Amino acid sequence: MGYVIFKNATLIDGNGGDPRYNVSVLVENNIIREVSECGISLQSADVIDCKGNTLMPGLVDGHMHLGLIEIEVVDIVRRNPIGLIAARMFRNMRELLEQGYTSARDTGGADAGFRLAMENGEAVGPRLRVSGPCIAQSGGHGDNRGPSEYRPYYEGNMGFRSRLADGVPEVLKACRETLREGADFIKIMACGGCASPTGGPNACQYTFDEMKAAVDVADNAGTYVAAHCYSDKSISRCTEAGILTIEHGNLLERPTAKLMAQKGTYLVPTQITYEMVLEHAKDSLSKFMYDKFIAVNDRGYEAIKIAMEEGVKIGGGSDLTGRNTKYASGAIAYQAKAQGAMNAIVSFTRVNAEIMGMSEQIGTIEEGKLADIILVNDDPLKNIDLFKNPKDNILVIMQDGKLYKKMI
The missing domain is CATH 3.20.20.140 (Metal-dependent hydrolases)
Known part of the structure; x- marks a missing residue:
């Protein structure tokens, strides 16, 4: 099994609620297993330190x-x-x-x-x-x-x-x-x-x-x-x-x-x-x-x-x-x-x-959903234009639990 932990993230989960701060997200293979503000520790996991940047659904x-x-x-x-x-x-x-x-x-x-x-x-x-x-x-x-x-x-x-x-x-x-x-x-x-x-x-x-x-x-x-x-x-x-x-x-x-x-x-x-x-x-x-x-x-x-x-x-x-x-x-x-x-x-x-008919699997960062996750530079609520420059501002792209891009 493969585990990835995103830590120290500001989380916009896709549901429209206020951002959550200092969040950790555990991915097991291709599934989001845990979303926590109390930290997650797993010895065998690869850890991505988000450094306060914003974690979002793909x-x-x-x-x-x-x-x-x-x-x-x-x-x-x-x-x-x-x-x-x-x-x-x-x-x-x-x-x-x-x-x-x-x-x-x-x-x-x-x-x-x-x-x-x-x-x-x-x-x-x-x-x-x-x-x-x-x-x-x-x-x-x-x-x-x-x-x-x-x-x-x-x-x-x-x-x-x-x-x-x-x-x-x-x-x-x-x-x-x-x-x-x-x-x-x-x-x-x-x-x-x-x-x-x-x-x-x-x-x-x-x-x-x-x-x-x-x-x-x-x-x-x-x-x-x-x-x-x-x-x-x-x-x-x-x-x-x-x-x-x-x-x-x-x-x-x-x-x-x-x-x-x-x-x-x-x-x-x-x-x-x-x-x-x-x-x-x-x-x-x-x-x-x-x-x-x-x-x-x-x-x-x-x-x-x-x-x-x-x-x-x-x-x-x-x-x-x-x-x-x-x-x-x-x-x-x-x-x-x-x-x-x-x-x-x-x-x-x-x-x-x-x-797309896939709301049970994608679209939000919630436990049990597929691990489609991006990490974006800083705060998109203050600077939504950052998406106009994805090369520099999208730091991590994970699709179905696989890391396609990692710049942090």
Whole structure:
């Protein structure tokens, strides 16, 4: 058996309570066995002196895409050979773990093979839950054809992918095929998007009956549906249909937030992706797409505040593309601009673990849970921006009881 003791730590356990000081945590193999303020002594244990720095649960990215390997996401699968896409997706997996994400949810593109590669020890990265290809309507977000094209749609088999389905029978079949291929949940495109060649965030896509068809398939399989949404109308329709997670949600209005809280629907904001595009990648986008990013950015912070005030459960994600993925750990800092530091930490630990269906195993530092633990420099409640520099500020990364990084 292997034992590790973290001592002299300030503990933020992921539940949202006040930090605890001078805490010791005992890890046996891959399980947290004891959390104590009285000290822990075990002769055979390896000891990590935290020196007053902050011990936290491993971060959980609630919305990311391993396959978004370029800033310009349209036609990735047509521009790049399959092997190159796969290599870059595995690089993105490793990079996420290096930034403190011990678990993550791929919301469109990665197939079950990436999850299995990590579980079998053949790849390094966060433990994964994957949706496979997104389910999208013709001409909707995920359909990469421009308005002047008449070619058949090409789904591809690697990278960021969508599967077109129109009408209830096609949606039923597409969702069933996706689950047959090993997806953990279903993702539908219920609204236009910033990266679409046509349409925009104010659009509403899929009828109520089509959405309900996806929910019925997921419910029969014991899982759930996530929906790409910006417009308030699409968020409301998805919530009424029984969709569990609203991805992005930037144009959320208060009455719909009340409905989400009543139904137990989660909001998963992705504010960092707009900030990074506006800061680093505006020259890589058409004016049409750039203007859409501008339109949703500030409104997204307002949506988070509305959701908080109405009691909506809030997760969080990075949703970054291309080389912007190296900034993913900063997602928690941008979300804190609306939520505050502690609430953002809870979103990126406990709440995202709930969304992944793993709240009994990860997301908090508690006895009996898996040893997914990070040690961060100093106090993130006073300086949440430290997550923007994970190389220097995340001192220890432990995933499933294994030390992936140790700088102390």
